[in-house]
Amino acid sequence: MQDYYPFQEVEKKWLAEWEDSNLHKTGVDPEKENYYVLEMFPYPSGNLHMGHVRVYSIGDVIARYKRMKGYNVLHPMGWDSFGLPAENAAIKNGNIHPKEWTWDNIANMKKQMQALGLSYDWDREVTTAAEDYYKWTQWFFVQMFKNKLAYKKESTVNWCPSCETVLANEQVVNGACERCGTEVDQRDLEQWFFKITDYAERLLDDHQLLENWPEKVKIMQKNWIGRSEGARVTFQVPDLEKELEVFTTRPDTLFGATYMVLAPEHPYVAELTAGTEKEAEVAEFVKKARKQKEMERTSADSEKLGLFTGAYAVNPVNGEKIPIYIANYVLMSYGTGAIMAVPAHDQRDFDFARKYGIEIKAVIQPEDQEQELQGAEMETAYSGSGKLINSGKYNGLNVKEAFQAMTADFSEAGFVKVETNYRLRDWLISRQRYWGAPIPIVYCKKCGTVAVPEEELPVELPHDVEFSPTGESPLKKVESFVNTTCPHCGGPATRETDTMDTFVDSSWYFMRYADANNESSPFAKDKVDNWFPVDQYIGGIEHAILHLLYARFFTKVVHDMGMTDAIEPFTNWLAQGMVLKDGAKMSKSKGNVVDPKEILAQYGADTARLFILFAAPPEKDLEWSDQGVEGAERFLNRVWRFVTENLEIIKTAPAELNQAEFDQPAQKLYRTLHASIKKVTEDISERLNFNTAISAIMELTNEVYSYLNQRSKADTNQALIKEVAEKMILLLSPFAPFITEELWHILAYQNSIHTQQWPDFDPQALQKDELTIVIQINGKVRDKITVPADISEEEVKAKVMAAEKIKSYLAEGKLVKTIYIPGKLVNLVVK
RNA sequence: GCGAAAGUGGCGGAAUUGGCAGACGCGCUAGAUUUAGGAUCUAGUGGGUAAUCCCCGUGUGGGUUCGAGUCCCACCUUUCGCACCA
Numbered sequence: 072m073q074d075y076y077p078f079q080e081v082e083k084k085w086l087a088e089w090e091d092s093n094l095h096k097t098g099v100d101p102e103k104e105n106y107y108v109l110e111m112f113p114y115p116s117g118n119l120h121m122g123h124v125r126v127y128s129i130g131d132v133i134a135r136y137k138r139m140k141g142y143n144v145l146h147p148m149g150w151d152s153f154g155l156p157a158e159n160a161a162i163k164n165g166n167i168h169p170k171e172w173t174w175d176n177i178a179n180m181k182k183q184m185q186a187l188g189l190s191y192d193w194d195r196e197v198t199t200a201a202e203d204y205y206k207w208t209q210w211f212f213v214q215m216f217k218n219k220l221a222y223k224k225e226s227t228v229n230w231c232p233s234c235e236t237v238l239a240n241e242q243v244v245n246g247a248c249e250r251c252g253t254e255v256d257q258r259d260l261e262q263w264f265f266k267i268t269d270y271a272e273r274l275l276d277d278h279q280l281l282e283n284w285p286e287k288v289k290i291m292q293k294n295w296i297g298r299s300e301g302a303r304v305t306f307q308v309p310d311l312e313k314e315l316e317v318f319t320t321r322p323d324t325l326f327g328a329t330y331m332v333l334a335p336e337h338p339y340v341a342e343l344t345a346g347t348e349k350e351a352e353v354a355e356f357v358k359k360a361r362k363q364k365e366m367e368r369t370s371a372d373s374e375k376l377g378l379f380t381g382a383y384a385v386n387p388v389n390g391e392k393i394p395i396y397i398a399n400y401v402l403m404s405y406g407t408g409a410i411m412a413v414p415a416h417d418q419r420d421f422d423f424a425r426k427y428g429i430e431i432k433a434v435i436q437p438e439d440q441e442q443e444l445q446g447a448e449m450e451t452a453y454s455g456s457g458k459l460i461n462s463g464k465y466n467g468l469n470v471k472e473a474f475q476a477m478t479a480d481f482s483e484a485g486f487v488k489v490e491t492n493y494r495l496r497d498w499l500i501s502r503q504r505y506w507g508a509p510i511p512i513v514y515c516k517k518c519g520t521v522a523v524p525e526e527e528l529p530v531e532l533p534h535d536v537e538f539s540p541t542g543e544s545p546l547k548k549v550e551s552f553v554n555t556t557c558p559h560c561g562g563p564a565t566r567e568t569d570t571m572d573t574f575v576d577s578s579w580y581f582m583r584y585a586d587a588n589n590e591s592s593p594f595a596k597d598k599v600d601n602w603f604p605v606d607q608y609i610g611g612i613e614h615a616i617l618h619l620l621y622a623r624f625f626t627k628v629v630h631d632m633g634m635t636d637a638i639e640p641f642t643n644w645l646a647q648g649m650v651l652k653d654g655a656k657m658s659k660s661k662g663n664v665v666d667p668k669e670i671l672a673q674y675g676a677d678t679a680r681l682f683i684l685f686a687a688p689p690e691k692d693l694e695w696s697d698q699g700v701e702g703a704e705r706f707l708n709r710v711w712r713f714v715t716e717n718l719e720i721i722k723t724a725p726a727e728l729n730q731a732e733f734d735q736p737a738q739k740l741y742r743t744l745h746a747s748i749k750k751v752t753e754d755i756s757e758r759l760n761f762n763t764a765i766s767a768i769m770e771l772t773n774e775v776y777s778y779l780n781q782r783s784k785a786d787t788n789q790a791l792i793k794e795v796a797e798k799m800i801l802l803l804s805p806f807a808p809f810i811t812e813e814l815w816h817i818l819a820y821q822n823s824i825h826t827q828q829w830p831d832f833d834p835q836a837l838q839k840d841e842l843t844i845v846i847q848i849n850g851k852v853r854d855k856i857t858v859p860a861d862i863s864e865e866e867v868k869a870k871v872m873a874a875e876k877i878k879s880y881l882a883e884g885k886l887v888k889t890i891y892i893p894g895k896l897v898n899l900v901v902k
Numbered sequence: 903g904c905g906a907a908a909g910u911g912g913c914g915g916a917a918u919u920g921g922c923a924g925a926c927g928c929g930c931u932a933g934a935u936u937u938a939g940g941a942u943c944u945a946g947u948g949g950g951u952a953a954u955c956c957c958c959g960u961g962u963g964g965g966u967u968c969g970a971g972u973c974c975c976a977c978c979u980u981u982c983g984c985a986c987c988a
Contacts (some may be wrong), residue, residue, distance in 0.1 A: 075941085287906060287983075294905085294984055301988080319988060332988090375986080405987045412988085419986055494987050612982085685927070686914060692981095694914060702927050705941095712942090753918085763916065766926035773926090780944085845922050850969040852922055890968050896921050900968050 076711040078675030081813045086185060094823055095190040098143035106142040107602045108133045109581055111610030111618070112149045112197070115176040116156060119183045121650040121657060121683070121695065122611070124667050128680045129647055129689050129761070130609050131189045135805035136755045138190075139829035145602045146190060147584040149197030150177050153205070154573045155234060155250065158506040162538045169506045170534065173200055183667065188676045188808040190825070195587040199576035204583065205508035206529035207593035208576055211625075213511055213522045214632060215265060221500075223520065225261040227336075227404075228499060235543060236503045237262055239572060240496050241295075241617045249617075257361075263510055263569065264497040267624045271296050271493045273638075274623055283643040285690075288615045295616050297494025302478055304411060305486040306331065306384040308395070311342060315384055315395075318406030318492050321413065322481070323473035325388045326462040327434035328411040329424065331395045332377065335360040336403035340380070343395065349381040353397065360399045375400045375423045386411075387486040389463065398423060406492055414452065415444070421452035435470060436460045498621065500572045503544045505536060507570030515557035515564040524558050530566070544568060577618055578625035581605055581640060599635050608641035609689075615646070645759060648692040650683070657695075665695050677807035678704045684761040684806055707810055709772055710803065714796050714814045717779070721796055721818065724789035737788045740778045744795050745836035747771040751802045752832065761806070768802050771795070798830045846871050847898040848880045864891055871897050 089095065110130040113123055127148075134146035150173075157169035177198065184191065198204055215221040229238040233253035237260060242249040267274075275296050278289045301320035308315050315331065333340055335357040344350045356378045377398030384395055400419055401410055414424035415433040424431050431446035435457045443460060444453065456470045465473050481487035501510065509530045511523035523530055533552045536545040546552055546568040557564040579593070585602045586594035604626075610618075619641075626640040649656055652663040670679045682703035687693040714721070733741060747767045754764035775795050779787065797818065804811035804824050815824035839860055844867060846854040854876045858867060868889060871877055880901060888900035 290906070291983060297987060299987075317988080321988080400986050400988095402987070410988045417988070419988080422986095492987080615983085682927095688915085691908095691915095696914065696928070698928050699914070706927080708942095758918075760918090762914095763918095763926080766916075769926055776943090843922085847921085847969070850921090850967095855922075888968060890921095892921060896969090898921080898968050 074712055074715070075708050076675075076810055076813075078677065078809065082186070082188070082676060082809050085809055085812050086188075089823075092823070094825060095146070095192050096194065097145050097147075097192045098138070100143055103141055103143045105145065105602055106137045107145045107585075107605045108137065108607045109145075109147065109584070109605045109609070111608075111614065112151050112577070112580065113180065114154060114156070115150045115152050115173055115180055117176045117179060119180055119187075119667050121665055121667055124187065124679060125650055125683050125689075125693065126609055126611070126647050127184065127187065127189050128683055129645070129759075130607075131187075131680075131808075132684065132755065132761055132805040133607055133609075133759070134190055135808065135825060136829065138825065139801075139805070139827060140756075141828065145195075145584065146192060147195040147197070147587070148184065148189070148191040148193070149195075149580060149584070150180075150199065151573065151577050151580075152177065152198050152200035153507045153570075153576055155504065155506070158504060158538070162540060165538065168534070170200070173506075183671075186671060186676060187667075187680065190808070195584050197580050197583050197587055199508075199573070199580060200506070202529050202531065203590070204580075205532075205576070207583070208508045208571065208579070209511040209523070209528050209530060210525060210593060211579065211629075212508075212571065212575070213525060213528070215628065216512070216522045218628075218632075220266045220269065220628060221263060222266065223261060223263050225259060227257050228260050228262055229255040230258040230260075231255050234504075235541070237499060237501060239499045239574070241498075241620070262499055263501040263512075263567075264499055265575075265624070267498045267621075268493060268495055270624050270627055271298065271495050272491075273627055274495075274620065277623070277627075277639055280639050281642075281644070284641075285644070285646055288612070288619065288644070288646065291615045292620055295495060295620065298491060299493075300489075300491050302481075303407070303488045303490045304387070304481075306387060306411070308339075308343075308382060308384045310382045311339070313339070313342075315339065315409055316407045317409045317411045318490065319411055321416065321474075322478055322487060323459065323465075323470050324413040324416050324434050325386070325411070325477065325481075326459075326465075327413040327415050327432045328386055328393060329414060329430045329432050330393050330412045331384050332398045332401045332410050332412055332423075333380070333395065334401040334403040334408040335397055335399065337397070337408045339409075340397055343380045343382045347381050349379070353378060353380060356397065360397075375419065375426065377423060377427060379427075387484070388481070394429070396423075396427070404496065405494065415446050415449060416452055416454055418452040418454070421449070432461060434459060434461050498572075498624075500575055501569035502572055503568075504570055505532070505538070505545050507573060508532075508576065509546070510567045510569050510571055512567040513555055513557055513564045514567065515559060515562060517562055518557055518559040518564075521557060521559050521564070527558065532570075544570075546570070574618060574621050578621045579629065581608075581622070582626075582629065582635065594634070596634055600637070603635055604637040604639055605641045607643045607645065609645045609647060611649075612646040619644070645689060647689050648687065650693050650695055652695040654694070670700065674700055674704050675809070677707055677810050681707065681765065681807055685765045686762065688760050688762050706769055706772070707807060709776070710799065711810065711814070713772065713775060714800065714817065717792055717796065718817070720787060720789050721793040724793040726790075728790045728794055733788065733791070736778050736781055737791055740774055740795065741791060742836055742839070743771055743774040744798055745832040748798060748802065748830050748832035749837065752829070755805070765806060768799065771799055771802075775799075800824065801827060801830050842894050844871075844894075845896040846874065846877060847896060848877070848901055850898060853877065853880060860894075864893070867891065867897060871899070 108130055110126050134144050138144045152173050157173045160172045161167055161169045212221055229243045231238055231248040231253055233251045234248060238248060243255055247254050275298055299320050301318060302322040304317050304319060306315045340357060344353045375398060377396045380395050380397060382395045383392045386393055412420040414420040414431040416435055431449060433444035433446045436444055437453060437455060437457045459465045459468050459473050465477060468476060478487055478489050509532055511528060511530045513521045513523060515521055533549050536549055538545055553565050553568060555564055555566050582594050582599050582603055586598035589595060622640050627638060629635050630638050652665060655661055655663060657664045678700060682700045685703060686699055750767040751764045754760045800811040800814045812824050841857050842860050844856050844858055845852055854874050856870055856874060858870060884901040886899055887902050890898040
């Protein structure tokens with residue numbers, strides 16, 4: 072037998088055998104519990120990168136471990152296969168159709184995944200760009216349209232000039248396109264939206280169900296949803312004979328409102344100034360503000376600019392006339408697009424009031440200050456708690472009490488309504504692109520906007536289209552697609568030519584896996600609920616808001632439709648870290664890319680997997696190291712040699728392990744074996760810390776080598792060596808599926824190692840009959856003694872006092888205290 | 903500015919409940935084996951030191967405790983997220 076692991080032959084052999092025997096088919100044994108482990112499916116860009124290798128290796132360890140633990144395991148894979156790169160490839164090179172490009176890439180990446188030994192059930196493969204999938208994406212759209220959760224409206228939207236399409240708010244990062252980094256414009260367009268805001272409250276509240284989600288992600292989502300409780304207050308504008316509504320979180324400061332501000336886009340702006348001397352000046356200001364980039368305008372440190380409109384509103388609490396301004400710091404997209412300004416207690420209003428010489432009126436007195444707060448003398452706004460002043464009959468109440476009393480009284484009076492506001496906007500799902508699921512809507516002159524009937528789905532994406540180099544969607548020009556008949560009246564009609572955001576596709580794929588080949592519905596309820604929700608989801612933190620929020624929203628919609636019992640899609644979520652090289656994310660431009668293909672060719676799949684799982688815990692970033700890979704290879708060869716070089720011993724070993732005949736070294740090895748089983752089991756199942764699990768197997772390997780080195784073949788405990796060999800490769804099998812399968816068969820077993828039971832540890836084996844007690848003097852380790860495990864406290868203390876070294880320390884002072892931690896340590900306090 | 907996480911040998915990392923800091927791996931040193939190299943095996947490897955004694959040591963400074971990498975306070979650095987949301 073070779074003295075190194077011949078990975079090429081072995082991998083080839085087992086890949087074929089596993090496929091033939093359908094080894095990775097999802098288990099459906101009714102006696103077993105179900106477990107659903109899922110990694111985020113990839114965009115089929117063409118090749119796997121190291122980040123993929125990492126996330127899929129992590130998921131594969133969990134899947135394999137759970138199978139061995141006796142679960143039915145659903146571990147599927149698919150392709151998030153609609154999206155721009157396919158279309159860009161077609162535009163760049165007219166010969167390749169996006170479909171062809173995508174399908175080629177899928178075939179290639181699938182092969183790479185298989186080569187890595189990932190145990191997916193490919194019978195459940197899901198491809199979002201395939202008709203049998205997007206048919207159901209469209210079906211969901213139709214249901215949402217019927218339930219008024221999908222609607223069309225004109226609004227100011229984010230436009231990426233490079234991608235030639237609109238973007239959802241979530242896809243704009245620091246004013247730039249999340250995909251390509253181009254700065255986005257604002258455009259007024261009619262677009263389709265999903266009413267995710269209806270679910271804001273539930274998306275927020277149900278975070279409490281996600282106990283094992285990273286706190287960080289919940290906070291990010293919480294900030295994004297941005298719930299704030301306050302009140303809607305109505306001000307009268309006598310000049311216009313109109314009412315002006317504002318949202319405020321501080322109705323308790325109403326007496327301190329000294330001016331109002333409208334967003335430049337506010338519809339009242341033109342009306343208020345029409346025909347006045349301010350008209351031209353205001354129009355000019357509005358134009359300028361609208362041209363200001365979103366980024367600059369919403370940045371906290373950009374200058375607050377404003378202009379008096381010449382009009383006044385009446386403060387309903389005291390009848391005071393207060394001026395109405397327009398200013399760039401008020402946004403049309405939040406609240407009502409208008410605010411009441413309380414400069415004494417809001418820093419933004421304070422800055423603005425100072426700049427434009429507006430009165431600052433204090434209405435909250437800080438508790439720790441005796442002198443009454445004077446607005447004119449304030450240096451900064453005071454936003455803390457305190458007692459009300461200058462507020463009529465509410466004087467003396469604290470902020471909380473005032474909030475209660477005033478909202479109650481003023482609600483009765485009719486100008487205040489308690490209200491909760493959200494920062495979250497509805498999800499803009501239209502995209503002006505070709506390679507996506509067409510929005511199944513028809514426009515009829517007579518019947519208006521009509522959903523395509525379910526039985527006519529899918530609305531197929533026409534194949535023969537021309538890609539314009541400007542990137543404009545080719546669908547508009549395909550007459551056979553655009554022109555259709557109204558499903559309602561049969562008259563001539565036109566189709567919607569926008570396609571759906573690809574995040575719609577990925578918002579329900581995890582349910583489809585449970586019933587991937589269903590032709591009559593997206594999935595049957597019983598099949599979904601058999602597996603769903605996902606027990607363990609794994610993916611990149613970059614989806615903390617986008618995909619994860621949309622998927623949660625969709626799950627709740629599907630739940631409300633009665634199609635699943637689940638209300639949250641992912642019970643546990645692991646955010647895996649990035650793979651770095653030389654301290655930076657791998658990227659072509661930096662030239663620090665390590666190609667998985669080359670690593671696989673040089674070292675094989677097991678070594679690649681083992682290194683990437685060993686080098687760092689899964690949630691941390693991982694620094695790639697070529698030498699580290701060699702270390703992983705070295706370890707696998709050590710395991711290989713241990714088994715193959717001791718085959719004779721193992722094969723002729725007696726079947727029964729007789730602990731009674733263990734000598735000391737054997738006892739020690741046996742204990743290490745069971746300690747390793749315990750450690751590996753807990754590290755995989757409780758902590759997902761594969762790095763320390765692997766190190767425990769390495770320790771076991773070191774221990775068995777040192778045992779074998781100590782003695783001649785004749786007095787080796789054969790049964791023990793056999794036991795160690797078998798358990799060791801069982802422990803290693805989720806990490807390194809090929810070498811362990813080969814060794815398992817070399818040990819003359821017929822069945823696959825991956826269908827074996829996970830080894831249990833024997834708690835008795837971990838019991839030591841001798842313990843090492845650490846002796847400290849004033850907290851510093853000075854000596855150690857070995858004592859029998861069943862020793863009493865008195866006996867330990869006596870032994871400690873008798874220790875030679877300790878005596879000399881005791882001679883130097885007076886013993887004032889003795890602390891004994893059973894089985895571990897004695898600390899003597901000497902003064 | 904606000905919020906969160908992190909900071910441990912030459913490097914990646916471990917220490918799970920406040921109880922022997924540095925497991926495991928890389929690298930390095932010495933030796934064995936080899937014609938030689940590679941591979942492999944053995945021993946060593948936080949700093950100071952002749953030393954197995956001793957002293958110092960987990961970003962910095964303080965504190966709590968018999969005992970602190972771990973808990974508390976302040977600060978520094980790095981990373982991430984948020985940043986006129988009324």
